[in-house]
Amino acid sequence: MAQPARGPFPCARHGLRRKCPPFASRVRRSLAATRLDPLGLAGWRVCLVNLGLVFANRAADDSTTMNDLRIREGQHEDCDSVLALWRLAGVRPSVTDTPERLRLFIEKSGGLLLVAEAAGQRVGTLLGGWDQWRGHIYRLAVHPDYRRRGIARALVGEIERRLRDRGAARIYALTYTEDGAAFWASLPYERTSDTAFVRTFR
Numbered sequence: 001m002a003q004p005a006r007g008p009f010p011c012a013r014h015g016l017r018r019k020c021p022p023f024a025s026r027v028r029r030s031l032a033a034t035r036l037d038p039l040g041l042a043g044w045r046v047c048l049v050n051l052g053l054v055f056a057n058r059a060a061d062d063s064t065t066m067n068d069l070r071i072r073e074g075q076h077e078d079c080d081s082v083l084a085l086w087r088l089a090g091v092r093p094s095v096t097d098t099p100e101r102l103r104l105f106i107e108k109s110g111g112l113l114l115v116a117e118a119a120g121q122r123v124g125t126l127l128g129g130w131d132q133w134r135g136h137i138y139r140l141a142v143h144p145d146y147r148r149r150g151i152a153r154a155l156v157g158e159i160e161r162r163l164r165d166r167g168a169a170r171i172y173a174l175t176y177t178e179d180g181a182a183f184w185a186s187l188p189y190e191r192t193s194d195t196a197f198v199r200t201f202r
């Protein structure tokens, strides 16, 4: 049986971004306005309007920087949505992509299917593997509308924690896409010269 879902996780721990430049520049402009016209009403009006926009901007930024991101363990009822998300994300289809196999994985892996949720939607997934020797990461996929917001990084951070808890000293991640290669290169993962050989039983 899968363990109970965990989360939400603090965004800072996963390096989720805040988009700050408008905030900094508006504060600068507000202060500049009062310096130009220190006693006049006009300067202070500009200052107050700018500060109002600062807070409005900060509220808007919060909604676009995934503050509501939750990483949790996948459950049986996630299977169909996870398979659909893989197809939508463009993950290469495999003979292993069936609801039955995914259900078995959830039961046997003890919490190594992770699902990222934002705005009530499943927006990312990842499978972790632990064979008592190495850790593995498979099926990392993020919904196309939610990319470049740190979701994959958050998923990897959480699976690394779980694999290390099981004793992993090394984690292997396979990718065959340009996005995937760029993503792994952005983390402290080294490209290996290993050649992968695969046998498929049908």
Ligand SMILES: CC(C)(COP(=O)(O)OP(=O)(O)OC[C@H]1O[C@@H](n2cnc3c(N)ncnc32)[C@H](O)[C@@H]1OP(=O)(O)O)[C@@H](O)C(=O)NCCC(=O)NCCS
Residues within 6 Å of the ligand: 089, 090, 091, 139, 140, 141, 142, 143, 146, 147, 148, 149, 150, 151, 152, 153, 154, 174, 175, 176, 177, 178, 179, 180, 181, 182, 183, 184, 186
């Ligand atoms: C690869 C993938 C999982 C990345 O997900 P993501 O949530 O967008 O990644 P993140 O936002 O966590 O990216 C973290 C960093 O990785 C790098 N990165 C991610 N995608 C990138 C891209 N397409 N091009 C260049 N760099 C990229 C960047 O350095 C990024 O940080 P930045 O946005 O601050 O510059 C996503 O593009 C995807 O699902 N692709 C299709 C499936 C796939 O290729 N899976 C790979 C494993 S099989």
